[in-house]
Amino acid sequence: MIPEIGQFALILALSLALCQGVLPLIGAHRDDAAMMSVARPAAAGQFLFVAVSFGCLIWAFVTDDFSVLYVANHSQLALPTGYKISAVWSAHEGSLLMWLLILAAWTIAVARYSKELPQKFAARVIGVLGLLSVGFLLFALLTSNPFERLHPAAIDGADLNPLLQDPGLAIHPPLLYVGYVGFSVAFAFAIAAMLSGDLDQKWARWTRPWTVIAWLFLTVGIALGSWWAYYELGWGGWWFWDPVENASFMPWLIGTALIHSLAVTERRGLFKSWTLLLAISAFSLSLLGTFLVRSGIIVSVHAFATDPTRGYFILAFLAIVIIGALILYAWRAPALDSAVGFRLLSRETFLLLNNVLLVVAATLVLLGTLAPLIVEMLNGGKISIGPPWFQVAFLVPMLPLIFLLGLGMHTAWRSQDLGPWQRLFRVPAIIAIIVGLIIPLFIYGRVGLLVAVGCIAAVWIVASSLIQPLRSWRRAEGSAGISRSALGMSIAHFGVGFFVLGVTIVSAFGEESDRAMRAGDTIDVAGFQFEMREIRDVQGPNYSAVEGVVEIRRDGEYIGTVRPQKRQYLVQQSWMTEAGIHPTWNKDLFVALGDRIGGGAWSVRIQYKPMIRFIWVGAFIMALGGLVSVSDRRYRQ
Amino acid sequence: MNRFLLPLVAVVVFIPILILGLNTDPRKLPSPYIGKPAPQFELPGLKDPSITVTTASLEGRMTLVNIWATWCVGCRAEHQYLMQLAQQGTIPIYGINWRDSRTQALSWLEQLGDPYVVSGFDADARVGIDWGAYGAPESFLVNPQGIVLYRFAGPLNQAIWEREFQPRILEDAAP
Amino acid sequence: MKPRQQRMLAVGLAALGIAIAAALTLQAFKDNMMFFIDISEVVAGNHPAERAFRIGGLVVDGSVQRQDGSLEMSFRVTDLRCELGVRYSGLLPDLFREGKGVVAHGRLADDGIFVADKILAKHDENYMSPEVAASLAANAATETESAGMNVSGCEPV
Numbered sequence: 002m003i004p005e006i007g008q009f010a011l012i013l014a015l016s017l018a019l020c021q022g023v024l025p026l027i028g029a030h031r032d033d034a035a036m037m038s039v040a041r042p043a044a045a046g047q048f049l050f051v052a053v054s055f056g057c058l059i060w061a062f063v064t065d066d067f068s069v070l071y072v073a074n075h076s077q078l079a080l081p082t083g084y085k086i087s088a089v090w091s092a093h094e095g096s097l098l099m100w101l102l103i104l105a106a107w108t109i110a111v112a113r114y115s116k117e118l119p120q121k122f123a124a125r126v127i128g129v130l131g132l133l134s135v136g137f138l139l140f141a142l143l144t145s146n147p148f149e150r151l152h153p154a155a156i157d158g159a160d161l162n163p164l165l166q167d168p169g170l171a172i173h174p175p176l177l178y179v180g181y182v183g184f185s186v187a188f189a190f191a192i193a194a195m196l197s198g199d200l201d202q203k204w205a206r207w208t209r210p211w212t213v214i215a216w217l218f219l220t221v222g223i224a225l226g227s228w229w230a231y232y233e234l235g236w237g238g239w240w241f242w243d244p245v246e247n248a249s250f251m252p253w254l255i256g257t258a259l260i261h262s263l264a265v266t267e268r269r270g271l272f273k274s275w276t277l278l279l280a281i282s283a284f285s286l287s288l289l290g291t292f293l294v295r296s297g298i299i300v301s302v303h304a305f306a307t308d309p310t311r312g313y314f315i316l317a318f319l320a321i322v323i324i325g326a327l328i329l330y331a332w333r334a335p336a337l338d339s340a341v342g343f344r345l346l347s348r349e350t351f352l353l354l355n356n357v358l359l360v361v362a363a364t365l366v367l368l369g370t371l372a373p374l375i376v377e378m379l380n381g382g383k384i385s386i387g388p389p390w391f392q393v394a395f396l397v398p399m400l401p402l403i404f405l406l407g408l409g410m411h412t413a414w415r416s417q418d419l420g421p422w423q424r425l426f427r428v429p430a431i432i433a434i435i436v437g438l439i440i441p442l443f444i445y446g447r448v449g450l451l452v453a454v455g456c457i458a459a460v461w462i463v464a465s466s467l468i469q470p471l472r473s474w475r476r477a478e479g480s481a482g483i484s485r486s487a488l489g490m491s492i493a494h495f496g497v498g499f500f501v502l503g504v505t506i507v508s509a510f511g512e513e514s515d516r517a518m519r520a521g522d523t524i525d526v527a528g529f530q531f532e533m534r535e536i537r538d539v540q541g542p543n544y545s546a547v548e549g550v551v552e553i554r555r556d557g558e559y560i561g562t563v564r565p566q567k568r569q570y571l572v573q574q575s576w577m578t579e580a581g582i583h584p585t586w587n588k589d590l591f592v593a594l595g596d597r598i599g600g601g602a603w604s605v606r607i608q609y610k611p612m613i614r615f616i617w618v619g620a621f622i623m624a625l626g627g628l629v630s631v632s633d634r635r636y637r638q
Numbered sequence: 639m640n641r642f643l644l645p646l647v648a649v650v651v652f653i654p655i656l657i658l659g660l661n662t663d664p665r666k667l668p669s670p671y672i673g674k675p676a677p678q679f680e681l682p683g684l685k686d687p688s689i690t691v692t693t694a695s696l697e698g699r700m701t702l703v704n705i706w707a708t709w710c711v712g713c714r715a716e717h718q719y720l721m722q723l724a725q726q727g728t729i730p731i732y733g734i735n736w737r738d739s740r741t742q743a744l745s746w747l748e749q750l751g752d753p754y755v756v757s758g759f760d761a762d763a764r765v766g767i768d769w770g771a772y773g774a775p776e777s778f779l780v781n782p783q784g785i786v787l788y789r790f791a792g793p794l795n796q797a798i799w800e801r802e803f804q805p806r807i808l809e810d811a812a813p
Numbered sequence: 814m815k816p817r818q819q820r821m822l823a824v825g826l827a828a829l830g831i832a833i834a835a836a837l838t839l840q841a842f843k844d845n846m847m848f849f850i851d852i853s854e855v856v857a858g859n860h861p862a863e864r865a866f867r868i869g870g871l872v873v874d875g876s877v878q879r880q881d882g883s884l885e886m887s888f889r890v891t892d893l894r895c896e897l898g899v900r901y902s903g904l905l906p907d908l909f910r911e912g913k914g915v916v917a918h919g920r921l922a923d924d925g926i927f928v929a930d931k932i933l934a935k936h937d938e939n940y941m942s943p944e945v946a947a948s949l950a951a952n953a954a955t956e957t958e959s960a961g962m963n964v965s966g967c968e969p970v
Binding site: 236345350353354357358360361364365368372376382383384385386387389390393394397398515516517519575576577578593595596598599600601602604605606 | 822823826827830831833834837838841842844845846847848849867879880881882883884886902903904905907908
Binding site for chain 1: 795
């Protein structure tokens, strides 16, 4: 019964989404206040029914209702309850339902916080979001019904994929979706502005906080995904340039460009048509990512089960949304050119460069992701593009971006005098060169060109992002101090510096060693002694495992014990490597068990990962910066 | 030309690539045997290794050949439905137990029920490959003359049976 | 700066950025494209000589050999028509098993053995990597069409 209620609620949500999508748009066109006032109640109702539906699916999982096909395929009696809940979004149907829930949640958030916007504009924004909901609801109901029944019911389920039985997976996709879907708000704002034909600085001020919030969730989501991959599948890698990772990274790059371009539009009324195009692209890339992940068009470790009908449906939806938006753009954007100018040395120029470089980076990632597809279609054989290409290609736009970032932050709008500007950077530049060389040379004992460039760049950003907060702190008494918006920017850029430092150090000084180990063996990696004390059998709730007990010492001094496991999950009969990690703030020591290789020995991978935590901490600081900047007074009115 | 049209043009050029990409999905490869006689095979029985299951066993009536294994999750998902087909006498089902261990396969049938008229034991995967199967579960509809009418890759269920199999059975029965 | 000049600057910078990126991309693309070669083709000698490529197929049952307590191992991969020996030293992915699909990166050594530097098992338990699947399915098809005749020098297994 409960699953039927869930499905019925989805159908009701669809009818409400239709009202929400159609009536307010017609109302705004005809200036009919009654029709426009449908927007908010319809959005609230749509959210309610999607939430009911989502609740029904959770209920089916928690109560082990194996008469529901989706539950039977992705859960099992012995699965811990927490994972029964996270299993809801572990595969296509349930994660689509979660996507719908998040879209509806963004919509009511917009409805709630848009009371100060002109009625027509708010009606259009909510209407566009309603149309997007209609598309995804149809997708769920027509091709991916999560409530499909299984007759007769299964006795037990097929279990959740062991890779996904992990707290990282439980929270990473929801956050990622909040980010992905959040770009639909910027998209709806862009469409609403183009429909009304008037786009001013106020528009950018309304759009900015929504975009920043979506961006910060996407940042955290990607960082958690990377962390999950690191300890759960990665054998110690943290980014693999896998198509599915790229699918979330491209909207992030364009979203980052959009945040910066919105700043120019808000402060100076420039780059209007460009900002619109970025708003459309960020959401389009989110849709493209969904398509790539769910159609099975591209080979990937994480790809969902394939179903061509689903692929065609998303592709049709994607085409309608993007082509529709771009036709509107081609029609309306030419009227938006502004007559204000700026000097070559001005913040506008730096933000323009930021945008160009980020767009180039996103284009390169897109190219590398789709290249295998294109080459195969041209009958060029089956190829894959390895991570080395991405690493090199990605550095090309990123290196200049990192250096320009430190300069751009302190350049005045419109026009900047050269003299004071040069003086400002003297101190951070000297600090950057000295500290940037000291870190690799004195801590890690050697330095190469790329390491030096990376470290100097990182310290340069950290130092120059501290200028403004330090100055306002020093003359704090009496002065208004730094605005939240500027403080947020400094924090986010500080996070970028952290991130760059982490990436540089771990790629230059990380060590890895694959060896055979028996109980009692000791191996030396990067100055640490790893002693295999014991290899024993252990039992988990739904798996049995072999566990190594490894003691780590440095020059005889005890540092810690890690317990890597090789688990065999009983229902799916599949093996999983559970790495043992000893984390400290400045390094991770990582041990993973490979295979039993005879004679009582196991193959073991031991890794030394200096400063790897800086990567994720840096990303969280970036997100924190976003949070601080949206709390600025001017967005809270 | 209006430069604001450029993004539109780029997308319009780009979308056909994705459409073609969907069509070249290698997982959609049809079986090379559809409309052709079923491949010749001879397998020892799973329950009783002394009997053999051959192509000739299939002839004379409409049959369903199902490739299954105990390690395969999809097989577990479709098993209940196969039991239902067998209990209702809808169609005789012949199993090919693929890349599996005999003891595990037997205990699976013991626990979950045995929907098969007989299962052949294909430990070295020769026969599964002969049928053009590259995964499990896969099901083949074979008509009384031994011609393969249809192949389905993935777990069977009622909806798929009604949509894909039933019309083909009726069509084949019609003169 | 006048709006016109601004635009010129923007377009100029974008063009420059994209040109540099494109040049580097094309250059690096050629070096980083990893071709997937069917095993029958490798055995017939139709594989890139001087560079790494990928192969894929099923790990032949009973072919995995290793010395006790050593990371060195070898196994054979089949595309159901030809078999190829593979040497590897290192850790294997969790999904690597005899009789299952596998993809290996590496080069062909002078002794005709494929020396893998990376082993992937990017498939789930039910379905294997699409490229491996396509290669196997194609061979299963040609095998019967030619009624077991020797197609390219290898025995149908």
